[in-house]
Amino acid sequence: MQNSINFSSSSLDPRVKLIASMSFLILISTIHDALILFLSFIAVLCAWLLAKLPIKTVSYFFKSIALLFAFMFLSSTVFSRIAPKERLTFIEVIPAVIPIIGGSGIYAEILLASITFSFRTLSLVSMALLVSLTTEPSRMVSALRKLRCPYELTIMVIITIRFIPLAIEQWKKLAAVANVRGIETSGIIGRIKSIKRLFTPLIIHSIRRSMQLAYSLDARGFRATENPTTMENLQLGSRDYLMLVFSVLLVALSIIVLLEVFSIQNISVELLKLVV
Amino acid sequence: MNSLIHVDNFSYWYSNTEKPALNDLNLKIKKGERLLIVGPSGCGKSTLILCISGLIPHSNSEGKIKGNITVGSENLHRTPPYHLKNKVGVVLQNPSAQLFSLKVKDEVAFGPQNLGLPSDEIQERVYFALEAVEMEKFAEKTLTELSMGQQQRVCIASMLAFRPAIMVFDEPTSNIDLKTGRKILALIDQISENQNITVIIAEHRTKEVSKITDRVIVLNRGEIVADDPQILTDTKFCNTYGIQPLNTTIYPSLQSNITNGSKIVQVENLSFSYNNHSVLTDLSFSIFERESLGIIGENGSGKTTLALILAGVLKPKQGSIIIDGKPIGKYKRKQAIMKIGVLFQNPDDNILTTKVSNEVLYAPWIQRLSEDEKKKLLNENLDQMNLKGYDNKGTFKISYGERERVAIASLLVSQPNILIFDEPTTGQDYKHKQDFIKLAQELNETHTLITISHDLEFLSAISNRVLLLDSGKIIETHINKNMAQNNSKRFPKESVQLSIMEN
Numbered sequence: 004m005q006n007s008i009n010f011s012s013s014s015l016d017p018r019v020k021l022i023a024s025m026s027f028l029i030l031i032s033t034i035h036d037a038l039i040l041f042l043s044f045i046a047v048l049c050a051w052l053l054a055k056l057p058i059k060t061v062s063y064f065f066k067s068i069a070l071l072f073a074f075m076f077l078s079s080t081v082f083s084r085i086a087p088k089e090r091l092t093f094i095e096v097i098p099a100v101i102p103i104i105g106g107s108g109i110y111a112e113i114l115l116a117s118i119t120f121s122f123r124t125l126s127l128v129s130m131a132l133l134v135s136l137t138t139e140p141s142r143m144v145s146a147l148r149k150l151r152c153p154y155e156l157t158i159m160v161i162i163t164i165r166f167i168p169l170a171i172e173q174w175k176k177l178a179a180v181a182n183v184r185g186i187e188t189s190g191i192i193g194r195i196k197s198i199k200r201l202f203t204p205l206i207i208h209s210i211r212r213s214m215q216l217a218y219s220l221d222a223r224g225f226r227a228t229e230n231p232t233t234m235e236n237l238q239l240g241s242r243d244y245l246m247l248v249f250s251v252l253l254v255a256l257s258i259i260v261l262l263e264v265f266s267i268q269n270i271s272v273e274l275l276k277l278v279v
Numbered sequence: 280m281n282s283l284i285h286v287d288n289f290s291y292w293y294s295n296t297e298k299p300a301l302n303d304l305n306l307k308i309k310k311g312e313r314l315l316i317v318g319p320s321g322c323g324k325s326t327l328i329l330c331i332s333g334l335i336p337h338s339n340s341e342g343k344i345k346g347n348i349t350v351g352s353e354n355l356h357r358t359p360p361y362h363l364k365n366k367v368g369v370v371l372q373n374p375s376a377q378l379f380s381l382k383v384k385d386e387v388a389f390g391p392q393n394l395g396l397p398s399d400e401i402q403e404r405v406y407f408a409l410e411a412v413e414m415e416k417f418a419e420k421t422l423t424e425l426s427m428g429q430q431q432r433v434c435i436a437s438m439l440a441f442r443p444a445i446m447v448f449d450e451p452t453s454n455i456d457l458k459t460g461r462k463i464l465a466l467i468d469q470i471s472e473n474q475n476i477t478v479i480i481a482e483h484r485t486k487e488v489s490k491i492t493d494r495v496i497v498l499n500r501g502e503i504v505a506d507d508p509q510i511l512t513d514t515k516f517c518n519t520y521g522i523q524p525l526n527t528t529i530y531p532s533l534q535s536n537i538t539n540g541s542k543i544v545q546v547e548n549l550s551f552s553y554n555n556h557s558v559l560t561d562l563s564f565s566i567f568e569r570e571s572l573g574i575i576g577e578n579g580s581g582k583t584t585l586a587l588i589l590a591g592v593l594k595p596k597q598g599s600i601i602i603d604g605k606p607i608g609k610y611k612r613k614q615a616i617m618k619i620g621v622l623f624q625n626p627d628d629n630i631l632t633t634k635v636s637n638e639v640l641y642a643p644w645i646q647r648l649s650e651d652e653k654k655k656l657l658n659e660n661l662d663q664m665n666l667k668g669y670d671n672k673g674t675f676k677i678s679y680g681e682r683e684r685v686a687i688a689s690l691l692v693s694q695p696n697i698l699i700f701d702e703p704t705t706g707q708d709y710k711h712k713q714d715f716i717k718l719a720q721e722l723n724e725t726h727t728l729i730t731i732s733h734d735l736e737f738l739s740a741i742s743n744r745v746l747l748l749d750s751g752k753i754i755e756t757h758i759n760k761n762m763a764q765n766n767s768k769r770f771p772k773e774s775v776q777l778s779i780m781e782n
Contacts, residue, residue: 139382140381140382140385141380141381141382141384141385141388144385161379161380161381161385162379164381165378165379165380165381165422168423169375173628176623176628177628177631179587179592179621179623180623180628180629180631181631182590182592182612183590183592183616183619183620183621183690184616184631184641184642184645184689184690184693185612185613185615185616185642185645185646185693186612186645187611187612200631201631203632204630204631204632207630207633207675208627208628211627211675212376215371215373215376215377216376216377216379217338218329218334218338218339218371218377219371219376219377219378219379220379221334221337221338222332222334222338222360222368222369222371222438223361223389223390223393223437223438223441224359224361224390224393224394224441225389225393226393227359227361227362227393227394227395228393228394228395229395230395231392231393231394231395232391232392232395232396232397232398232401233392233398233401234384234385234388234391234392234398234401234402234405235398236398236399
């Protein structure tokens with residue numbers, strides 16, 4: 004996936020991207036209204052459009068995001084409870100007469116709450132994805148370093164990302180070995196069983212691999228000095244300052260919302276009541 | 280004080296061992312010298328590499344050290360290799376296990392970053408190092424996209440970025456075919472020449488490496504038994520220590536010469552593709568019962584894929600494979616392993632458990648055989664593989680060769696009639712190759728063998744017929760060494776040509 008992405012050199016400074024997405028996170032955590040959160044998700048979508056990522060990448064990630072949304076929405080709708088007095092019942096899935104699990108149904112308030120919850124998560128996930136897809140890993144490391152994130156931590160993150168394809172490769176090898184020892188690894192049942200059987204060998208091989216990696220890190224002078232530098236020389240441009248101002252505005256807006264200077268938290272509920 | 284590296288009465292013990300891995304070594308290495316270290320597996324080559332590169336004791340400080348190693352006027356045990364005036368760079372075995380960044384340039388920049396250099400100097404060094412290994416066009420590539428040879432180049436570049444005075448290599452050409460191996464050695468030669476770097480290489484491929492080195496030491500049981508560039512021409516001496524001599528290589532030759540009889544494997548019009556990329560195209564061949572067939576081809580020619588298809592692990596897109604009168608797809612997994620067993624490249628990857636007895640009894644355990652049956656199978660197969668008394672040993676605590684035999688035993692418990700060996704000797708010493716051929720000889724009396732390798736010399740010793748695979752197609756179905764020597768020009772692939780002409 005990552006290979007097909009062309010990182011644009013004119014993109015924002017990764018530090019600014021991190022700060023901006025952090026202020027966005029603060030803002031949408033303070034908002035509890037479905038309509039506004041939906042609008043914020045649309046705003047993130049606009050940012051995706053502006054990023055001009057390859058269609059293939061976009062469709063791949065949005066399929067996953069859609070799946071996540073469907074799962075969160077359904078589960079929170081069906082399994083949430085609400086006090087009987089307050090609810091506007093649409094459909095009762097499991098009648099309240101059945102003890103313990105009874106009382107599940109689709110209620111207007113819960114529907115709203117699920118929409119709120121799902122869109123908040125959705126905005127966050129797609130924002131984070133956008134930032135990681137449009138930032139070159141080495142620039143991100145440089146940014147984290149400049150933001151005083153511990154060096155060991157940034158290296159660990161990089162190694163973890165890099166390790167995933169290696170672990171998959173190792174898994175395939177082990178599956179083939181298990182195969183020639185008589186274990187069926189294809190089909191759903193075969194796959195589930197092979198997870199149980201191959202997990203321990205995978206861990207053993209990973210530990211052995213990590214020991215080799217330790218040599219390699221040490222040979223390259225890992226922690227040779229107190230202050231390792233970075234290859235990328237990050238400098239803020241005018242667009243970066245603009246974005247920073249925007250981030251400050253976002254945080255200011257969250258404070259206004261928190262202080263309840265004006266009420267935006269109930270717009271959707273009021274609208275709904277008008278309709279019903 | 281003409282020499283750059285001084286090893287003085289140096290001994291090293293790994294933790295919890297009585298016997299030293301290196302025993303009272305004395306060695307002086309001059310500036311600009313190119314040293315080749317040879318010796319049988321377990322002779323202490325890799326330990327010496329780790330000690331000279333300073334990884335022992337700066338990365339692994341568990342063992343015990345006696346004596347000194349000095350580089351220039353600095354003691355290597357006090358100063359880490361990257362802080363020395365004459366820096367030591369090290370390239371270990373298996374490049375893919377050493378790389379950890381996402382992109383080539385990040386990997387190379389990692390060292391200079393750790394030294395705390397300013398960013399423009401880091402960029403300059405990255406460019407310089409990548410140019411030196413002819414990889415400057417790959418700076419923006421992801422490491423997983425690169426071939427083995429290219430990954431090895433990145434490993435070298437990431438050390439060059441330190442501007443080392445000494446470079447140490449542990450088996451730089453193992454796991455890669457002859458052609459790529461040669462290019463890597465030519466590169467090392469060029470780097471050493473251009474930047475005046477002292478080079479130390481530990482290798483099994485003496486024929487290749489000795490061309491670029493000017494001094495040879497032979498290690499055995501942690502001691503230097505010879506220090507003489509001419510020693511590799513002494514066939515008798517080399518055979519005593521299991522080193523590949525320069526002039527002649529004598530492999531025991533396989534006795535059986537079966538070229539007819541009943542066909543145990545029949546492959547017809549086999550094609551396989553992976554992600555729309557064609558790996559095997561229209562292969563047809565058959566293997567006779569108790570034959571020993573070799574399959575030769577370069578890295579990436581589709582050899583391993585073929586092995587996996589023959590064993591029924593991968594399903595072909597087209598074509599049929601008949602094993603013992605029945606299509607392989609018709610066998611259930613449990614039945615298939617009684618017909619065909621595969622030993623994968625690198626015995627480490629063939630290991631699923633941590634105890635020898637569990638490893639050997641893996642298939643019987645899956646099939647829920649009774650304890651008595653399992654015990655009988657265990658004893659029988661450990662005996663056959665010369666592993667008597669190994670039941671309770673740890674699979675990762677025994678030697679490479681022993682681990683390989685454990686892996687073979689774990690296949691033999693299912694009593695297959697066909698055995699496939701995928702690159703059984705890559706990166707292994709001469710003695711291991713000889714031992715493996717002897718083992719194959721014994722197995723061939725009762726089994727049909729298929730051996731996959733990129734080493735024609737080894738293949739022509741182990742098999743009675745060699746099949747040449749090139750970019751997923753069969754080019755020749757019947758080559759042997761003598762025939763090949765006379766017609767080497769007929770073979771299109773450079774590496775096969777080379778390996779034929781060399782021998």
